[in-house]
Amino acid sequence: MVSPILELTNINKSFGHVHANKNINLTINKGTIHGIIGENGAGKSTLMSIVFGLYQANSGTIKVNGKEINLRSPKDSIINGIGMVHQHFMLVENFTVLENIILGFEGELVFGKNLEKAKKDLNDLCDTYKLNIDLNSTISDLSVGFRQRVEILKSLYRGAEILILDEPTGVLTPQEVDELFKILRSLKEEGKTIVLITHKLIEIMDLTSEVSVMRQGEMVGHTKTENTNKEQLAEMMVGRSVLLRLDKSEVKAGEVLFSVKNLTVKDDLDVTRVKNVDLEIRSGEILGLAGVTGNGQTELLEALSGIRKVESGEIYLEGKKVSDSQNFLDPRELKDKGLAHVPEDRQRMGLVTDFKAYENLIFGYHDQQPFSKSSVLNHRDIISHSKKIMEEYDVRPQSPNLITSNFSGGNQQKIILSRELNENPKVLLVGQPTRGVDIGAIEFIHQRLIDMRDRGTAILLVSVELDEVLSLSDRIVVMFDGKIVGEKENKNVTDRELGLLMAGVV
Amino acid sequence: MEFLSDIASLINSTLRISTPLVFAAMAGIFAERSGVIDFSLEGKMLMAAFVAAVGSYFLGNPWLGLLLAIIACVSLSMLHGFASVTYKGDQVVSCVAINILIIGLTTALAAAWFGQAGLTPTLTEDQRFLEVNLPFAESLKDVPIIGTIYSDILSGHYIFVYLAYLSVPLVFWVVFKTSFGLRLRAVGENPSAVDTAGINVFAMRYKALAINGVLIAFAGAHLSTAVNANFFREMSAGRGYLALAAMIFGKWHPKTALVACLLFGFTDALQIRLQGVELPAIGEIPVQLIQAIPYVLTVVLLAGFVGKAIAPNAIGQPYIKER
Numbered sequence: 135m136v137s138p139i140l141e142l143t144n145i146n147k148s149f150g151h152v153h154a155n156k157n158i159n160l161t162i163n164k165g166t167i168h169g170i171i172g173e174n175g176a177g178k179s180t181l182m183s184i185v186f187g188l189y190q191a192n193s194g195t196i197k198v199n200g201k202e203i204n205l206r207s208p209k210d211s212i213i214n215g216i217g218m219v220h221q222h223f224m225l226v227e228n229f230t231v232l233e234n235i236i237l238g239f240e241g242e243l244v245f246g247k248n249l250e251k252a253k254k255d256l257n258d259l260c261d262t263y264k265l266n267i268d269l270n271s272t273i274s275d276l277s278v279g280f281r282q283r284v285e286i287l288k289s290l291y292r293g294a295e296i297l298i299l300d301e302p303t304g305v306l307t308p309q310e311v312d313e314l315f316k317i318l319r320s321l322k323e324e325g326k327t328i329v330l331i332t333h334k335l336i337e338i339m340d341l342t343s344e345v346s347v348m349r350q351g352e353m354v355g356h357t358k359t360e361n362t363n364k365e366q367l368a369e370m371m372v373g374r375s376v377l378l379r380l381d382k383s384e385v386k387a388g389e390v391l392f393s394v395k396n397l398t399v400k401d402d403l404d405v406t407r408v409k410n411v412d413l414e415i416r417s418g419e420i421l422g423l424a425g426v427t428g429n430g431q432t433e434l435l436e437a438l439s440g441i442r443k444v445e446s447g448e449i450y451l452e453g454k455k456v457s458d459s460q461n462f463l464d465p466r467e468l469k470d471k472g473l474a475h476v477p478e479d480r481q482r483m484g485l486v487t488d489f490k491a492y493e494n495l496i497f498g499y500h501d502q503q504p505f506s507k508s509s510v511l512n513h514r515d516i517i518s519h520s521k522k523i524m525e526e527y528d529v530r531p532q533s534p535n536l537i538t539s540n541f542s543g544g545n546q547q548k549i550i551l552s553r554e555l556n557e558n559p560k561v562l563l564v565g566q567p568t569r570g571v572d573i574g575a576i577e578f579i580h581q582r583l584i585d586m587r588d589r590g591t592a593i594l595l596v597s598v599e600l601d602e603v604l605s606l607s608d609r610i611v612v613m614f615d616g617k618i619v620g621e622k623e624n625k626n627v628t629d630r631e632l633g634l635l636m637a638g639v640v
Numbered sequence: 641m642e643f644l645s646d647i648a649s650l651i652n653s654t655l656r657i658s659t660p661l662v663f664a665a666m667a668g669i670f671a672e673r674s675g676v677i678d679f680s681l682e683g684k685m686l687m688a689a690f691v692a693a694v695g696s697y698f699l700g701n702p703w704l705g706l707l708l709a710i711i712a713c714v715s716l717s718m719l720h721g722f723a724s725v726t727y728k729g730d731q732v733v734s735c736v737a738i739n740i741l742i743i744g745l746t747t748a749l750a751a752a753w754f755g756q757a758g759l760t761p762t763l764t765e766d767q768r769f770l771e772v773n774l775p776f777a778e779s780l781k782d783v784p785i786i787g788t789i790y791s792d793i794l795s796g797h798y799i800f801v802y803l804a805y806l807s808v809p810l811v812f813w814v815v816f817k818t819s820f821g822l823r824l825r826a827v828g829e830n831p832s833a834v835d836t837a838g839i840n841v842f843a844m845r846y847k848a849l850a851i852n853g854v855l856i857a858f859a860g861a862h863l864s865t866a867v868n869a870n871f872f873r874e875m876s877a878g879r880g881y882l883a884l885a886a887m888i889f890g891k892w893h894p895k896t897a898l899v900a901c902l903l904f905g906f907t908d909a910l911q912i913r914l915q916g917v918e919l920p921a922i923g924e925i926p927v928q929l930i931q932a933i934p935y936v937l938t939v940v941l942l943a944g945f946v947g948k949a950i951a952p953n954a955i956g957q958p959y960i961k962e963r
Contacts, residue, residue, distance in 0.1 A: 188836065188961065209838030224833040226826045227953070237826050238837030240819035 139164040145194035154180040167328040169338040172348030173572030186218040187211035217289025218298040232269040279310035298329040335364040372574045385608040388417035391592035392561040397447035399437040407433040409616040415592040422607025423596045430616035439475035440465040474554040478565030484550040492520035492534035527552035544575030565596045614638040648792040658905025660859035662804040664883030665897040667855035674848035675828035675954040679735035682880025683742035688860020690746040693871035706861045714853030728958030758873025769866040800862035812894040828952035831959040891949045907934040
């Protein structure tokens with residue numbers, strides 16, 4: 135009854151010195167949802183890119199339905215019924231849905247009859263799986279959730295029997311995730327095989343019937359999902375036991391260190407994104423700001439850190455007014471007054487990714503003693519400081535001379551955190567501290583934030599991960615359409631309650 | 641009547657002057673829609689002019705000259721592709737290298753073969769393209785309006801003029817109505833999407849560059865074997881850059897690029913017409929000022945409108961599959 139549809143034997147793949155996949159063996163049974171879990175950089179995406187023909191393995195064999203196949207390009211995979219939904223969508227943004235789907239499978243040189251047939255087939259597929267897609271809409275007008283559906287539809291149209299999804303939920307809201315899971319379950323019922331790559335344990339437990347765990351390029355275990363649990367999987371992923379629940383002491387909030395009164399902020403297109411927001415953050419507490427992406431959190435954070443101009447309202451640091459629409463301190467002056475900022479988009483705003491780690495480790499403090507004297511950088515002290523701090527914050531690899539973009543997401547984040555936390559700020563603004571960061575590093579980063587709080591720092595945590603807000607915060611405010619729509623002590627609050635606030639229902 | 645024939649001759653020369661621009665802009669559309677910057681239109685046009693003139697001189701047939709020019713330009717396009725697609729070099733640098741190479745090469749070869757730096761021998765009537773008189777042009781000449789349009793404006797151009805304007809709908813059709821065009825546009829917007837659809841990104845870009853080479857060869861041959869009867873040093877005179885500007889102004893779209901080419905052609909025709917003309921109240925305008933009109937217009941148009949033109953998303957970026 136159970137027959138393997140995809141069998142991988144002894145797959146090896148290296149990128150230069152990095153051995154991304156080591157002797158991987160994997161069997162996936164027909165009609166199942168099979169999870170592949172592992173931390174960022176464990177080699178999951180590389181393995182699946184090999185199955186999809188995007189990369190070529192250095193050695194090993196791949197069998198589909200018991201027949202060995204040679205994958206030289208995605209074309210070979212598509213012919214063999216393998217489809218993939220990539221983490222970054224492979225869509226042409228200014229094309230219509232239809233144009234994206236038929237690309238490469240036009241079936242005719244000059245558009246005509248086949249185009250009509252394709253439309254009909256696609257509408258049938260949309261009905262079968264309730265995808266609800268308008269074929270004539272342009273991709274750039276679609277939400278992320280719908281773009282993902284277009285990717286699924288594209289694979290189905292190209293005849294996929296095995297559908298690989300690479301971290302499909304990373305960019306979705308909780309509601310969109312529910313919708314996606316519904317679609318995936320109905321695909322399974324129609325006999326399709328689904329491979330789900332993720333680093334989120336909850337998705338594995340929710341959706342899959344079998345799970346394979348990868349760590350540092352190796353396959354470290356296979357099991358039926360019903361025979362395992364989150365803790366066990368986390369341990370297999372990280373290679374040691376992991377605390378999934380944070381130990382947190384009772385909050386000892388002190389005086390108000392940072393406050394915002396009636397703040398209004400506009401974005402670059404002159405649209406008001408933050409509307410009359412009031413906030414107070416006390417010493418020794420973490421204030422969590424929850425909300426669906428794009429409800430003004432980004433602009434708020436930018437205004438608070440001095441990057442964006444305040445339209446109206448005031449910002450106070452330690453009771454002294456630092457910014458209003460007329461006079462404002464720039465990020466540098468705010469930094470000098472004890473405000474640190476870990477930006478949401480670490481690669482765009484937090485780091486110069488083409489620079490070396492030690493350069494990023496001192497940015498913003500580079501003109502201070504002992505890093506520079508009379509405007510000349512003191513190389514030796516910078517390196518020794520970098521080594522020390524990289525060890526303290528467990529940045530791996532511990533090489534100050536390595537180019538920053540070569541570090542994994544989690545380690546890049548640790549570089550920013552160590553730089554900002556090392557100055558013992560009075561107020562810390564953190565945006566999406568664990569976006570794209572693996573479990574082991576999440577645990578570490580969360581623990582550091584708690585430590586800072588216990589030492590009396592006032593922390594504003596902006597995150598779209600509801601779990602993160604719930605596990606770290608002492609108090610939670612929810613932002614919707616630029617306004618604060620709710621404030622709760624973090625005691626007995628459920629994610630359902632917050633979810634309703636986030637959706638603007640209440 | 642005087643006025644009407646002035647207008648007719650102005651339109652007539654606009655069509656002629658715009659011809660190399662149209663070919664070059666269409667060539668540019670193919671390269672850039674595929675994601676490869678083409679600053680080397682200028683160099684390729686110059687190369688085509690040289691090869692067409694020399695080929696026609698030695699072989700005695702302008703068509704053979706054109707064929708050689710096509711081969712030369714496709715080769716240069718492949719060279720550009722080799723450097724910037726296969727070896728992922730900087731596309732602008734590759735183009736600049738080609739442009740500089742061709743200026744020197746044509747001058748040097750002309751000197752070596754014909755003893756005159758940058759000048760090839762004058763072609764005989766057999767060795768060059770002649771004006772094509774459309775059927776009945778002579779007999780319709782005296783019919784008002786129709787005669788002016790048909791006989792004075794449309795008839796009597798070189799073959800390249802007709803080919804250039806025929807190429808525009810053809811390019812439009814290929815780019816927007818065929819599966820090749822869909823892939824071409826996709827590869828310039830998001831090569832990863834093309835790759836994951838099982839299409840070879842590199843092959844697509846080479847194909848686009850090959851078409852680019854063919855089209856630009858026509859522009860060069862038009863200069864040296866049709867409107868002129870020989871090649872002279874730097875005879876492309878910035879037309880490649882002007883065509884590139886027209887293409888950008890036309891938002892990488894054949895129809896609007898055509899309009900831009902005609903506009904540039906018109907200002908050029910106008911400046912030739914205005915030279916030596918005395919305007920009432922102002923008097924004679926200095927010739928330098930008039931000659932500057934097309935360039936001033938280019939700057940004004942580009943400065944004013946280029947902000948709205950959105951280039952293909954992946955332009956200038958070599959495609960790197962593995963990290």
